[in-house]
Amino acid sequence: MRTMTDDGLPADLRAENSILVGRTPRNRTDAVRKLVWILPWLIFLGSPVQDLNSGDHSTAATAAGWVALASFTGVYLTLVFRNMGRPFSGPAVGALVVLLGLLAVVLCLSLGSAWIGLFVYVSVTCGATLPQRMAYWAVGVNTLAMALVGLHVGSDDWSLILVVLLLGFAMMGVKQLVRTTVELRKARATVAQLAANEERLRLARDLHDLLGHSLSLITLKSELAGRMLPDHPGKAAQQVADIEQVSRQALVDVRAAVSGYRRARLSDELAGAQVALNAADVTAEVPAEPGLDGVPEESETALAWALREAVTNVVRHSGATRCTIELLRRQTLDGPVLELSVEDNGSGGSGKGPGNGLTGLTERLEKAGGTLEAGRTKHGFRLAARVPATTSAPVGSGA
Numbered sequence: 001m002r003t004m005t006d007d008g009l010p011a012d013l014r015a016e017n018s019i020l021v022g023r024t025p026r027n028r029t030d031a032v033r034k035l036v037w038i039l040p041w042l043i044f045l046g047s048p049v050q051d052l053n054s055g056d057h058s059t060a061a062t063a064a065g066w067v068a069l070a071s072f073t074g075v076y077l078t079l080v081f082r083n084m085g086r087p088f089s090g091p092a093v094g095a096l097v098v099l100l101g102l103l104a105v106v107l108c109l110s111l112g113s114a115w116i117g118l119f120v121y122v123s124v125t126c127g128a129t130l131p132q133r134m135a136y137w138a139v140g141v142n143t144l145a146m147a148l149v150g151l152h153v154g155s156d157d158w159s160l161i162l163v164v165l166l167l168g169f170a171m172m173g174v175k176q177l178v179r180t181t182v183e184l185r186k187a188r189a190t191v192a193q194l195a196a197n198e199e200r201l202r203l204a205r206d207l208h209d210l211l212g213h214s215l216s217l218i219t220l221k222s223e224l225a226g227r228m229l230p231d232h233p234g235k236a237a238q239q240v241a242d243i244e245q246v247s248r249q250a251l252v253d254v255r256a257a258v259s260g261y262r263r264a265r266l267s268d269e270l271a272g273a274q275v276a277l278n279a280a281d282v283t284a285e286v287p288a289e290p291g292l293d294g295v296p297e298e299s300e301t302a303l304a305w306a307l308r309e310a311v312t313n314v315v316r317h318s319g320a321t322r323c324t325i326e327l328l329r330r331q332t333l334d335g336p337v338l339e340l341s342v343e344d345n346g347s348g349g350s351g352k353g354p355g356n357g358l359t360g361l362t363e364r365l366e367k368a369g370g371t372l373e374a375g376r377t378k379h380g381f382r383l384a385a386r387v388p389a390t391t392s393a394p395v396g397s398g399a
Contacts, residue, residue, distance in 0.1 A: 042073070044117035044118075044120045044121065045069070045073065045117070046117075047114040047115070047116075047117050048065070048069055048107070048111075048114055048115050048117070048118070049069070050114065051065075051111060051112065051114035051115065052065050052066060052069070057111065061110075061111070065107070065111055068103060068106075068107055069107070071103065072100060072103045072104070072107070072118060072121070075096055075099060075100055075103075076100060076121045076124075076125060078096070079093065079096050079097070079100075079125050079128075079129050080124070080125060080128055080129070090131075093129050093130065094130075096125075097122070097125055097126060097129065097130065097138065100118075100121065100122045100125055101122050101142060101145065103118070104118035104119050104121075104122050104145075104146075105145060105149055108149045108150075108153055109149060109152065109153065112153055113150065113153040113154055113155035116146065116149065116150055116153070116155045116160060117160065119142060119143075119145070119146035119149075119160070119164050120160065120163060120164050120167060122142050122164075123139050123142050123143065123164040123165070123167055123168035123171075124167050124168065124171050126138035126139050126142055126168055126171075127139055127167070127168040127169060127170065127171030127172040127174075127175065128171040128172075128174065128175055129175075132172060132175075132176070135168070135172050135175075136172075138168075139164075139165065139168030139169060139172070140165075142164065142168065143161060143164050143165045143168070146160070146161060146164055147161055201360075201363075204360070205360035205361075205363070205364060208357060208360060209305055209308055209309055209312075209357065209360070209361075211250065212309075212312050212316075212357060213272075213276070213308050213309075213311065213312045214246055214247070214249070214250035214253070215250075216276070216312055216315050216316045217246050217275070217276050217279060217315070218243050218246055218247060218250075220276075220279045220280050220315065221239045221240075221242050221243045221246070221279055222239075222243060224236075224239050224279065225239035225240050225243070242279075265300065265301075265304055266290055266292065266300050266303055266304045266307065266327075267290065268304070269304040269307045269308050269311075270286055270287065270290070270307065270325070272308070272311075273286055273307055273308075273311040273325060274286045276311055276312075276315055277311065277314065277315065277323055279315075280314075280315045281321070282314060282315070282320055282321060282322065282323050282344070283321060283322045283323070284322075284323050284324075284325070285323070285324040285325060286325045287325060287326065287327050290327050292338075294389065294390055295338055295387075295389055295390075296368075296388065296390070296391050298367075298368045298369075298387075299338060299368050299369075299370065299387035299388055299389070300387075301368070302364055302365050302367075302368035302370055302385070302387050303327075303338065303340045303370075303385055303387055305361060305364055306340055306361055306364075306365065306372070306383070306385035307325070307340055307342065307385075309357045309358065309360075309361045310340075310342035310383045310385075311323075311342065312357065313357065313358075313381075313383075314342070314344050314346065317346075317347075318344050318346025318347055318380075318381060319346045319347055320344035320345050320346030320347075320380060320381075321345060321346075322344060322345045323342065323343070323344040323345075324341075324342075324343050324344070325340075325341070325342050326339075326340070326341040326343075327339070327340055327341075328341070329389055330386075335388065335389075335390060336388075336389040336390055337370075337386045337387065337388060337389050338386070338387055338388075338389040339384060339385070339386045340384070340385045340386075341382065341383070341384045342382070342383045342384075343377065343380060343381070343382040343383075344380045344381055344382075345379055345380035346380055346381055347380075347381070358372070358374055361385075365385055365386075365387065368387050368388070369387065369388050370385060370386050370387035370388070371385070371386050372384070372385050372386075373385075
């Protein structure tokens with residue numbers, strides 16, 4: 001079994017993906033790796049840096065330019081870096097994007113065409129941080145603003161217009177990919193959790209059916225041994241031997257159920273039903289070896305569990321003195337079905353609604369394409385389980 005981490009990812013997969021898309025850095029190493037992914041995009045700042053070092057501006061203008069450039073870069077990195085994990089709130093993102101746009105316009109108009117590349121970062125930020133519909137308009141407005149500012153300052157690098165437009169839309173695609181990746185990760189974690197829950201439910205059903213039946217039989221035989229011990233020690237010893245055999249078989253069944261390899265067989269359950277009913281002083285009518293030619297294994301297993309649960313209920317709860325078990329093939333409008341009927345002359349239990357056994361049994365039969373009917377009759381209680389008698393035939397609702 002693969003080890004799962006707290007976020008629902010297999011440990012080996014998480015180890016392979018050192019940079020997880022759309023996730024806050026887990027440590028300093030992750031933060032450095034994400035910065036290394038972001039920093040190469042700062043190449044467009046080369047022209048503004050060169051312009052400030054050229055000496056074409058006054059000392060005050062140069063100092064103001066450095067402060068504005070540092071502020072612009074800091075806002076850009078903060079927005080993009082935070083958006084890769086825990087983004088700011090909507091109003092905060094909008095305000096910071098507007099600030100970037102204003103800085104780009106003011107710096108270009110104040111210091112010249114060398115600063116026109118700042119609009120690239122504004123476009124990238126719009127595509128990466130704004131909602132999809134808003135980002136379309138923001139990238140377009142930013143591109144138009146760049147064109148107008150470029151005309152005003154006399155920029156001759158019009159290829160940047162295409163770069164600004166395409167990078168903005170590309171970042172929108174990347175953002176959508178990040179969102180899809182995060183959703184898939186969450187869905188995978190949910191599927192893993194559901195699979196674990198289903199396995200726990202299977203174990204609960206199997207252990208209830210296995211131990212309920214076996215412990216009921218052990219209890220009955222222990223009571224018989226206790227009554228026989230004073231006058232019939234030999235018969236009491238036989239009951240104790242039977243108890244040992246049943247307990248050993250129960251242990252084997254539990255181990256097999258936990259391992260997931262056990263498959264109940266109808267013939268074994270019929271023989272076990274005869275023993276359990278006789279031990280409870282219930283007159284039993286049990287069919288001989290059933291003919292199961294062509295019956296799917298899943299259907300046979302479901303009927304075997306149904307028989308075990310029904311007999312356990314008869315022995316433990318009904319107070320019956322007679323029990324009839326029938327196994328019939330029926331032809332329905334939806335195809336052939338195999339019907340197991342267990343009817344007794346007892347009370348059917350406490351009458352407080354279906355217990356865990358019948359609820360789990362219903363789920364088990366539904367998985368096999370079958371149905372379950374259980375309720376009181378005129379003379380007692382009857383349980384009828386139906387499953388497909390062929391591989392492709394669903395269970396019909398009537399005979």
